[in-house]
Amino acid sequence: MNQLHIADGVTVSGIAPGYGMPSAHAQFMAFLGVACVLWARDRWHVAPIAKQFLAGVMAALWAVTIYSRLHLVYHTFAQVAVGSLVGAVLGAQYHAVTERFVVPYLFPWIMRLRLAKACMLKDTSLVRNVLKVEHDAYEAACSALRSKRERPSPVQQQTAC
Numbered sequence: 001m002n003q004l005h006i007a008d009g010v011t012v013s014g015i016a017p018g019y020g021m022p023s024a025h026a027q028f029m030a031f032l033g034v035a036c037v038l039w040a041r042d043r044w045h046v047a048p049i050a051k052q053f054l055a056g057v058m059a060a061l062w063a064v065t066i067y068s069r070l071h072l073v074y075h076t077f078a079q080v081a082v083g084s085l086v087g088a089v090l091g092a093q094y095h096a097v098t099e100r101f102v103v104p105y106l107f108p109w110i111m112r113l114r115l116a117k118a119c120m121l122k123d124t125s126l127v128r129n130v131l132k133v134e135h136d137a138y139e140a141a142c143s144a145l146r147s148k149r150e151r152p153s154p155v156q157q158q159t160a161c
Contacts, residue, residue: 021078022080023084026065026066027090029084030088030091031090034087035094037051042095
């Protein structure tokens with residue numbers, strides 16, 4: 001959803017044409033904050049304190065954005081409030097659609113395409129800890145290479161795992 005142009009009688013600081021309703025900046029930050037926090041709640045497998053920290057950072061970024069729009073007189077309180085509400089609702093809807101339809105149905109279909117195979121795409125949406133899985137695979141590959149070699153030269157050691 002892009003900006004609606006609802007005339008509330010206040011133009012954007014008298015500088016730009018239009019009414020600035022709702023605030024696109026507030027809308028984007030609320031969307032991003034809600035989408036990130038919901039993603040972290042459902043998919044980020046870390047300590048709860050890390051999720052709380054992310055939520056705090058997102059709230060602070062949203063608050064700074066709101067403050068700047070009001071302080072610079074680019075928007076009224078109503079404009080940033082409506083923008084924040086619209087963004088938060090759209091962020092929650094985005095998360096719901098992604099989790100209920102895109103991940104279980106669209107991702108598997110995309111992964112079966114020839115183009116996806118040619119590009120070597122990976123669907124890691126079901127992997128709990130991608131970094132650990134990739135690190136373990138790397139270590140296993142390096143161990144296999146080391147066990148096959150007897151004594152590599154110093155040049156080979158620099159280019160090896």
